[in-house]
Amino acid sequence: MKKFEEKTITTETIYQGKIIDLQVDEVELPNGKTSKRELIKHPGAVAVIALTPERKIVMVEQYRKALEKSIIEIPAGKLEPGEEPDKTALRELEEETGYGCENLEHLISFYTSPGFADELVHLYIAHDIHPILESKETDEDEFVELIEVTVEEALQLIKEQRIYDAKTAYAVQYLQLQGLVGKE
Structure with missing residues (x-):
């Protein structure tokens, strides 16, 4: 396990564009609680x-x-x-x-x-x-x-x-x- 790793429970793609994609992940935190992460995916x-x-x-x-x-x-x-x-x-x-x-x-x-x-x-x-x-x-x-x-x-x-x-x-x-x- 990576230090402070947040395990992805679900991923919802919100937008797929020409330059970026936007997704919302529900994650399990190191303390066992859950949270949401809004993430931009970019090709570099x-x-x-x-x-x-x-x-x-x-x-x-x-x-x-x-x-x-x-x-x-x-x-x-x-x-x-x-x-x-x-x-x-x-x-x-x-x-x-x-x-x-x-x-x-x-x-x-x-x-x-x-x-x-x-x-x-x-x-x-x-x-x-x-x-x-x-x-x-x-x-x-x-x-x-x-x-x-x-x-x-x-x-x-x-x-x-x-x-x-x-x-x-x-x-x-x-x-x-x-x-x-x-x-x-």
Whole structure:
């Protein structure tokens, strides 16, 4: 038995969507009592840190309906069925930014909201990026503007809450810890 395990008694699917599914589980708690858990099931996602030769971070600005505002983020996207995360990372980098890369390195994977969702984000860093000749088109319902910023500028965007998501803040802090602040 796993420590503090909650055993599922029943599962009721409430909604099945294009990106997420919602279910309500009745669970038996470690003390024998029961409770309900509202859970979001997600296929997983990738996010990519891409640095230009000038050490600028390639980002995109896009409108996020859940927040009712535009924010600046690193390129990211959800896994397609059967698609390996590294392939998704390359695809999203190309689609959202028009850049390809010579080497893609997996840094870490992390859960975004483990209290209610199983979304696992795989964070990569793209080495030796270059513009691709035949840029792939973004999704038909996706509108983005390409932005390239220094780590210092990204830190300021975090303070201004223009970078306002965990994956991008994590990426900027990773670069800061790697000593890329103030280097030209």
